[in-house]
Amino acid sequence: MSEQMIVLGGGVIGLTTAVVLAESGRQVSVWSRDPVGETTSAVAGALWWPYRIEPAGLVGEWALASLRVYEEMAADPGRTGVRLVEGLQSGIRLSELGPWAAEVDGLRQSAQGVHARIPLIDMPVHLAWLRERLEAAGGTVERRALDASPHSPLRSTRGGPWSDAPVVVNCTGLGARTLVPDAGMRPVRGQLVVVENPGVTEWYTSVDHSSSDTTYFFPQPYGLLLGGTAQDDDWDLTPDPRVAEEIVARCALVRPEIAGARVLAHRVGLRPVRDAGVRIEAEATASGGLLVHNYGHGGAGVTVAWGCAREAAALAASRTPLR
Template identity: 70%
Template sequence: MIVVGSGVVGLTTAVVLAESGRRVRVWAREPAERTTSAVAGGLWWPYRIEPEPLVGAWALESLAVFGELADRPEETGVRLVDGVHRGTRLDELGAWAGRVPGLRAVAEGLAARLPVIDMPVHLAWLRERLARAGGVVEVREVADLAAVPAPVVVNCTGLGARSLVPDPAVRPVRGQLVVVENPGITTWFTSVGHSRDTSTYFIPQPGGLLLGGTAEEDDWSLDPDPATAETIVARCAVVRPEIAGARVLDHRVGLRPVREAVRLEREPLPGGRVLVHDYGHGGAGVTVAWGCAREAAGLAFPAA
């Protein structure tokens, strides 16, 4: 079978399938380190993803896996880190929030100890885990999903599904980050409006402090905007003034594959073959990766 796409959703799905005994190849237009997943902030939390009832279940399943992976942070890239979602209330969230261990109301909003995933390390670990299970990753361009020569094909192409399926319901929501030398901040912080095109957050990662961010709908530009970068730093410095003087290490831009609802479904192909779609995860691909991977595997090979 072939999984198309090498972002966090594609690689996690391939791992689940390979470890269940399937022979899996991943076909990807570009290596994992060049995907949107590689520049993600990496904080576990459902963001710009629907529908919430399904998302909550997928996210909680993934949370349990990340909790186990956090025992080996240097290997997996997963750590548990304390932080605060400013301005967020439990009664604004779905039932899933009541099952997040330690999530509690504080004066600022909601506090919790949540997984923070160092995405380059995690993607490399997923690729190695896949290889140990017998899976392979190949750089291959796919122009027609129905022409992929396998009895089972899983479409994890993210924003690429817009042209490949084609599915015009998948749209980019541009996110820009600034990476600075960490001035000693050990907790994450977010102040995010799901309908605003800007937000304020910082996430400590081993390679620096990630500052964000933006959520610019239908913007395809991958070029960092210097003025936007300045305002990101300024917003974060209002919360933690020491950020203002931190040395800038890098600028990152990613295009979130947003859809009105995640598409996770089975489609028959000619000749008795099967195509499983698993895309449209918005700003929460890593957050739901394991839950969606297991459901996709079940759609690909339904239990008798």
């Protein structure tokens, strides 16, 4: 058998997993339906913080492993897209957070909430850098349509010989709903507005879990990213002008100068939530290969990317020799 591995999905989970595999000496090709810069990951606000992700007992370890990597990347933000930025998680208390919080330097309580200096990532830059890092390690990225037909990669690996690749790693996010198929996968719609930054240097979040409305703003190099929404089971990728106005208004209640900021862009992304939580596991295929799953990261794909990638890569790498 060839040593070739196929990673399905060109978002942050797929690319990070492919980088871990390629840098361990495996021959890796990423198959992505969309260009890397047009995946769901490219739309993400990308603040490191465990949000809308299960299972709680595993998330902390994955998130902390990723945090350590991002802290190193922050030494070169122009290349990696990763910066350490101060901000406020409004309306929460340290005592409400999981055990992982004790391992995050600088978390501190105030009357307003929890303050932190944590990674904030410019996703278009970061995704491009991950691709460059993958290619430097000998990996490749290919545009390939992934569908749910009987000839789709996942179904073919189960039903008979598909390719010379002994290992397929499924990092398709919401696409796993039809590719696997996994009926537990569902979208949580997030709408954002990008405005000219009127001078905001710190991030801010306030989440009401009883509502589909959220309030946050992240200062990115390309502008101030305003959010947001968390609309369950909503597949609509078209920005809603009324919702956009409400997002700007909520953010302006926190920082009034936002109200007059010029709008640069509207964005919509679908968080890939899985009812049973993140799936990282391997199964044998009918053709004698291995299918490794790494999907269902909800609203925290960036937050857990490296921790999950290492776990999935360990499963995949156990079946193939080094080059």
